[in-house]
Amino acid sequence: MSVDVLNETDYVVDEVELVDLSRHVMAAMRVHPQAELCVRLVDEATMTVLHEQWMDLAGPTDVMSFPMDELRPGREGEAPEEGVLGDIVLCPSVATKQAAEAGHAPAEEMLLLTTHGILHLLGFDHAEPAEEKEMFDLQRQLLLTFLASRGRPAG
Numbered sequence: 001m002s003v004d005v006l007n008e009t010d011y012v013v014d015e016v017e018l019v020d021l022s023r024h025v026m027a028a029m030r031v032h033p034q035a036e037l038c039v040r041l042v043d044e045a046t047m048t049v050l051h052e053q054w055m056d057l058a059g060p061t062d063v064m065s066f067p068m069d070e071l072r073p074g075r076e077g078e079a080p081e082e083g084v085l086g087d088i089v090l091c092p093s094v095a096t097k098q099a100a101e102a103g104h105a106p107a108e109e110m111l112l113l114t115t116h117g118i119l120h121l122l123g124f125d126h127a128e129p130a131e132e133k134e135m136f137d138l139q140r141q142l143l144l145t146f147l148a149s150r151g152r153p154a155g
Helices: 015-028 044-055 092-102 106-121 129-149
Strands: 001-009 036-039 063-067 084-090
Touching: 001 015, 015 106, 015 129, 036 106, 044 063, 044 092, 063 106, 063 129, 084 106, 092 106, 106 129
Parallel strands: 001 036, 036 084
Antiparallel strands: 063 084
8 A cells, every 4th residue: 555644844743653554544444455545744824725625614624635536445355446545634733732632642643633534535424423423433443453553552
């Protein structure tokens, strides 16, 4: 799986960990091994422009997902679709504020948002209560299994 991390900010991020997490999530969701993903880190001004342009909402947000080939999770016994998964845009400064409010480290928030963004690329949403429960339960499971694989407890 091809994962590129483009850090356009001064925020120090463990790019290897973001790549490893992305590959973990895509593998767990049975995404084709040749799929491509780009994770882009931007400042609040850039995120504000994207948020207003694509969502018609004011101000910056934490994560946005831009699917390309509308890939979906693979199913047991079926060959996954090839293609470009898409782009995730993260705003580390917003993530840092959210992490402080949630009582965990900014790096953990970035991992959470990356997982969240990949699930959006795979067609998951949280507009309805049932969808939210499914997506957030899956997001939690994926993140916890990734952290456990690295010998780290969840924060």
